[in-house]
């Protein structure tokens with residue numbers, strides 16, 4: 626099978642592992658920098674061009690779209706979909722999951738456990754906003770943040786007010802959330818592929834840090850999920866339409882709650898912590914799905 630990995634950098638761990646896994650399973654794999662692709666939008670012969678040549682005969686693409694490149698990256702994925710190429714994650718699902726608010730709204734509609742969450746842009750009623758999540762301590766997030774940057778714990782009402790005012794001054798969209806203290810600075814990353822959790826790790830934040838992000842010094846270890854955690858992860862991936870997803874959960878007093886759903890989950894941390902060959906499992910799933918053609922979606926832009 627001929628597979629393209631859409632990634633800005635062929636040397637990234639995840640990109641490299643996917644290519645190696647594909648090749649060792651006997652497939653032809655190419656890494657394509659989607660930012661360098663250009664496209665023609667025509668009715669009869671849509672195509673994607675790269676280095677002056679059309680990208681032809683691909684059976685499947687695996688998008689690894691950077692958070693800051695969602696707009697152009699999903700356009701390239703969409704073009705492959707129009708050409709009838711199977712994509713590990715559809716462009717629609719990637720866009721949906723990249724918008725944190727939209728994602729939480731969809732999960733809430735499905736009845737999936739979430740921290741109590743409020744959302745605002747330029748409210749004058751800061752006390753009211755804080756009250757919607759039960760007062761301090763609370764977590765305040767910039768909607769556009771990743772890797773834990775722009776996530777603040779406000780321990781008091783006064784601190785919360787100052788942070789919200791400061792964010793409001795930046796003209797940013799903000800999310801306020803009940804602080805899940807009992808998570809003790811840890812979260813669970815569940816890797817869902819084709820409707821199954823294939824690997825899970827616990828990430829523990831550095832001492833004194835409530836954010837568990839590995840980029841913020843968190844440490845990863847393998848973990849066994851409870852059946853409820855497992856089903857929450859699977860349902861979250863399904864609700865957002867992602868076939869390959871990293872679902873982040875916190876262990877709260879009211880059961881597992883979802884933090885976020887990631888469409889290009891990193892492979893390095895989870896492969897090292899769990900010794901699961903995640904890349905091979907993703908390739909396996911993509912090859913089976915592309916062959917059956919069942920899940921290929923040609924119309925859902």
Ligand code: ADP
Pocket residue numbers: 740764766770771772773774776802803804805806808810811812835836837838873875884885
């Ligand atoms: P990012 O997209 O930047 O990773 P997250 O929303 O995932 O932002 O938050 C980063 C980390 O901060 C989470 O992995 C979690 O450890 C911690 N965190 C975020 N929100 C809460 C919360 N409401 N209660 C407790 N911890 C939280």
Ligand code: MG
Pocket residue numbers: 772773838873884885
């Ligand atoms: Mg996160």
